[in-house]
Amino acid sequence: MTLSYLLHSDGVERGTGQYDLSHLAARSAWHAIFDDLPLLENRLADESSELLRRFRRHCFDSGRSLSWSRHAAFFDWLKSIDCPHVADAGIVSQFMVAIANAWASDHTVDMRASHCVVVHPACQHAIGAQRALNFADKVRVVKLAVAVPSELAIGLNNTFGIARSRSWSVGAFGPVA
Amino acid sequence: MSRIEIGANITRASQLGEIGRMLEEGTIDFVEILLDNFLSCDPVSIRRALRTDNIGFHIMRSRFLERDEGELRELGHRISAFIQEIGPRYVSDHLAVFSSDGQLMPMIGEIDYDAADAVLERCRRWQGILGCELLLENFPSQFEGAAQIDFFQALTGQSMLGLLFDISNAEVAAGNGGPDIAAWSERIRHVRHFHVGGFSAGETSGILIDSHDRPLRPSTKQAVIKALNWSESPIRTLTVEYDHDIDYHGWTRDIREIREGLPK
Numbered sequence A: 001m002t003l004s005y006l007l008h009s010d011g012v013e014r015g016t017g018q019y020d021l022s023h024l025a026a027r028s029a030w031h032a033i034f035d036d037l038p039l040l041e042n043r044l045a046d047e048s049s050e051l052l053r054r055f056r057r058h059c060f061d062s063g064r065s066l067s068w069s070r071h072a073a074f075f076d077w078l079k080s081i082d083c084p085h086v087a088d089a090g091i092v093s094q095f096m097v098a099i100a101n102a103w104a105s106d107h108t109v110d111m112r113a114s115h116c117v118v119v120h121p122a123c124q125h126a127i128g129a130q131r132a133l134n135f136a137d138k139v140r141v142v143k144l145a146v147a148v149p150s151e152l153a154i155g156l157n158n159t160f161g162i163a164r165s166r167s168w169s170v171g172a173f174g175p176v177a
Numbered sequence B: 001m002s003r004i005e006i007g008a009n010i011t012r013a014s015q016l017g018e019i020g021r022m023l024e025e026g027t028i029d030f031v032e033i034l035l036d037n038f039l040s041c042d043p044v045s046i047r048r049a050l051r052t053d054n055i056g057f058h059i060m061r062s063r064f065l066e067r068d069e070g071e072l073r074e075l076g077h078r079i080s081a082f083i084q085e086i087g088p089r090y091v092s093d094h095l096a097v098f099s100s101d102g103q104l105m106p107m108i109g110e111i112d113y114d115a116a117d118a119v120l121e122r123c124r125r126w127q128g129i130l131g132c133e134l135l136l137e138n139f140p141s142q143f144e145g146a147a148q149i150d151f152f153q154a155l156t157g158q159s160m161l162g163l164l165f166d167i168s169n170a171e172v173a174a175g176n177g178g179p180d181i182a183a184w185s186e187r188i189r190h191v192r193h194f195h196v197g198g199f200s201a202g203e204t205s206g207i208l209i210d211s212h213d214r215p216l217r218p219s220t221k222q223a224v225i226k227a228l229n230w231s232e233s234p235i236r237t238l239t240v241e242y243d244h245d246i247d248y249h250g251w252t253r254d255i256r257e258i259r260e261g262l263p264k
Helices: A017-034 A037-063 A070-080 A089-105 B014-025 B044-050 B069-086 B113-130 B146-160 B166-173 B218-230 B247-261
Strands: A117-120 A126-130 A141-142 A162-165 B005-011 B030-034 B055-058 B092-095 B095-099 B103-109 B134-137 B162-166 B192-199 B235-239
Touching: A017 A070, A017 B103, A037 A070, A037 A089, A037 B095, A070 A089, A089 A117, A089 A126, A089 A162, A126 B134, B005 B014, B005 B247, B014 B044, B014 B247, B030 B235, B044 B055, B044 B069, B044 B235, B055 B103, B055 B235, B069 B113, B103 B235, B113 B146, B146 B162, B162 B166, B166 B192, B192 B218, B218 B235, B218 B247
Parallel strands: B005 B030, B005 B235, B030 B055, B055 B092, B092 B134, B134 B162, B162 B192, B192 B235
Antiparallel strands: A117 A126, A117 A162, A126 A141, B095 B103
16 A cells, blocks of 8 residues: 555545545654744744645655755755745754754664764854763754864755764764764 | 563653653653664663663664665664663564655554565564564554454564564554454463553544554553453563653553552
């Protein structure tokens, strides 16, 4: 049985179990994107759900998977539809936080790394995240005055880069083998 | 002499205070850790933070049916370090689909039981990588229902894998048109570890959804007593799960009511 109704709800008939599950999945996807983007959500107001519906449909049609790097994909798509908010420095900074936080919260990727730094070519600062190193710790996200050299960052999309490492030391950043 | 231990699940560090209190006050006997969310931690720090050795491990997003072999081995190696350090009561995982045509879904879906041989092979491999008995949880079936019970018979019979019986998942499956929970009674005679959680109903269809966002229904508490009695295992554990919109007062009340209803 196809599970595509969990990826988009277009055409799913109201009153069916698939409809309710598709809406639950949409709600989950909304939180996965917008919980770390309060500025953008505020600017979009009532449009956020419809915009996300279009983005998820675009991802489904283009075979794009929404993993921990989902915010970078969302940013690219917003640029492609000429969304004016992506030029806002505050919103770009929140995208960097969202990317760093999503990476640090997904412990099943890049398991040998504990730190990441997210960079953006137009930003004077970088955003760093540290995964929880002890059971009682939470993910730590910080603004870094000095970005890692951009050549050490792996391009996440056309805009953001990310570098991953085992420590905060700038010299340590680079691909984790 | 039989004993039933009751535990609560911890999914994030911010719950540590409340879970610690439940342990101290004797509301719970053990803690089940959603290990995915703590894999970057030093395994030694778990015992230090929880101040108990009575711990179970639950895994949600190993995606062992889908994940690339190399990645799965790396993940298994990491999990094994926790198993070695903590010596958990059990290690359990989800038998579920996480992607559709290669695209990750925001919610899990039920596997295709017609592909049982391939699924069983992947289960055996994942168990081999982890190097310990692997328990797999029954799914809160939305549309499939009956096929699952036969599948678990094959799984536990041929593969030396175990079943972690989620009582409310069986109740959800029954409510969604699947067989009554009593259809599991023979299958769980040797089951030692159980789960139970709250569930909700879909807004337009009434489909039951394993949401873990509310207290248990009275019918679920009755099902707990039934299911625990079907098991002949001398020592059984029951984890009462709560993942979202947690009401600690309601959670504690549920656990106390279940404990009071258990055979003395």
